[in-house]
Amino acid sequence: MKIKIVLLLAVILFFQSPVYAEAATVKQKVVGKTIKIVARIAVATTNIEKTKKRLVNKLRLMGDKQFRTQYAKFYELIKDMPQDIKIIYKVTPAMTREQMIENIESVDKKKIYKIINSIPDKTVAELFKEYRREYHGRPNNKIQ
Numbered sequence: 001m002k003i004k005i006v007l008l009l010a011v012i013l014f015f016q017s018p019v020y021a022e023a024a025t026v027k028q029k030v031v032g033k034t035i036k037i038v039a040r041i042a043v044a045t046t047n048i049e050k051t052k053k054r055l056v057n058k059l060r061l062m063g064d065k066q067f068r069t070q071y072a073k074f075y076e077l078i079k080d081m082p083q084d085i086k087i088i089y090k091v092t093p094a095m096t097r098e099q100m101i102e103n104i105e106s107v108d109k110k111k112i113y114k115i116i117n118s119i120p121d122k123t124v125a126e127l128f129k130e131y132r133r134e135y136h137g138r139p140n141n142k143i144q
Helices: 002-014 026-045 048-061 064-078 083-088 097-106 109-118 121-136
Strands: none
Touching: 026 109, 026 121, 048 097, 064 097, 083 109
């Protein structure tokens, strides 16, 4: 469970989903804030260095085709992340494995908390809705 939260956190941290112009609904705010709290707890209780090492090793062992395929799917989630985070972590459609490894190696808990806090609640709620639909086969769940 902790590993899944950390991986979901990695998605949320480095490569965020759509930022919408209209305000978040109350449900989206509740879902977004709840997930952010869980993410901060996961960061606080996780050995970040060990997790980073494991993720980097996984990336290094991954073939080029597999990396490109997985990153293309991943980029669809992160393409509309906050601009300042995209600039810091050099998020582009053609990000290289080396850049992703550099991004992972460069973060510490303080940076992760800052990224979590910068993500709009509506974005987190939308990501969670997509996650539930894709990985748990659950319907839209009416998070609005």
